[in-house]
Amino acid sequence: MRKLGRFGQIDAAALAAHYGSVSAVTFIAANQFIEQMGKTVEGFMPTLLTLLESPGIHIALGIGALKRAKNNSSISSGEKKTKSAIFHEILTGRSLILLLGGLVIGLLMGAKAYEPVKPFFETGFKGALVLFLLEMGIVAGSRLSDLKKVGLLLISLGILIPILHGTLGVFLGDWSGLSVGGATVLGTMAASASYIAAPPAVRMTLPEANPTYYLTASLAVTFPFNLVVGIPLFFKLAEWLAG
Amino acid sequence: MKLINFKLLTIICEPVLSSSILTISQDLGATGFTVTEVNGQGNFDKSSGEIPDLKSKIEIVAEQHLALKIMKALADNFFKNYSLITYVSDISILRPEKFERV
Structure with missing residues (x-):
């Protein structure tokens, strides 16, 4: 991003944090797509989504914060956040807490306890998603x-990055033995950019x-691109790889 | 019934700053606060980076010296890089002891 887009270190780190993380809504849309295609997705994918949510943000912010501290000695005292405060901020973000909380509740409840509440979630889910x-x-x-303010270059990056990351994700998914559905969802997660966390x-x-x-x-370019073009593209690639 | 003159400190800021501002205010001596979700437009050239693009409105009842102390801390810490406005208005209250730290 720094070389292609001539972004400053701080803006490049901010963009990297968004593209390093994942979009839960895109993940859900990919799962629905796979279901409609008559395929299945490995059950551990939501856990993978939770795991993938924060490391990208941490690494990019860490790089950005270090560069920022080096370049800018006039950072005001209130902005000089300790590392633990920054970690606290990221780890206690609403979306991460909800994802982790959902996993823990699911683990404690087990499949049997899910049955009574299943109709509520599964019947209403698609409507709520729409x-x-x-x-x-x-x-x-x-x-x-x-879009006019950010320029053609950032719009192009918003399309090229998901194609690159998604293709890598599908290849890695296939290589690690995931099903066509699983590789598609992994590719979609790699292609997506966070816009909430x-x-x-x-x-x-x-x-x-x-x-x-x-x-x-992340929101006006990559998100709609993945929904319309990315997910079907990664599905086709995963099918092609699986032969 | 006697009305006592006090100040109402209002801060309109990016939601991401709310918890830091409340901590600073309480550390400086504020005894309480009210936070509401609002929306609007200012002349800050950056969006707040939140979806949806809402703002937090924080209201603190305080004596003038405390209101000024909080405003100075906010100016030092956040004016440079964040969308934030703060102002003080005159109000009249009934129980001044409610706003004093014991």
Whole structure:
């Protein structure tokens, strides 16, 4: 991003944090797509989603924060957050707590205890997902005017990065023995960019980074691209690899 | 019933700053706060980076010296890089002891 897009270190680190993390909504959409294609996905994928959510954010923010501390001696005292405060911020973000909480509750409940509540979640889920996607569509649409501000290069990166990451993800998924559905979902996760967990963490840690860049790229470019083009593309690739 | 003159300190900021601002305010001596979710537009050239693009409105009842101390701390810490405004208005209250640290 620094070389291709000529972004400053801070903006590049902020973008890396978003693309290093994953989008749970894109993950759910990929699962639904696989189901519609008549395939199955390995049951441990939600655990993988939880595991993949934060390391990318941590690494990118760590790099950015170190560069920032080196370059900017005039950081105000309130912004000089200790490392533990930054980790606390990322690890206690709402989305991570919900994902981890869901896993722990699932583990404690077991499959048998899920049966009584299954109709509530499985019947209403698709309807709720449709409403949520419509809402996200409106939010993404409201940022479309920002596309003019970020320029063609960032828009291109918002499309090329998911293709590159997604292809790698599908290859690695296939190589590690995942099913066609699993490799597609892993590829989709690698291709997706976070736009709920990463933005507040980046805002706290790298306040000089311009949110217009990272939010527009992740939400207005990459998110719709993955839903419309990415997921079917990764599915085709996974099918081709599986022979 | 006697009304006592006090100040209402209002802070409108990016939601991500709320917890830091509340900690600073309480460390400086504020005894309570009210937080509401609001939306609006200012002249800050960066969006708040939140989805949806909401803001937090923090209200603190305080004596003038405390309100000024909190404002100075906010200016030192956050004015440079964040979307934040703060102002003080005159209010009248009934129980001043409610806003004093014991």
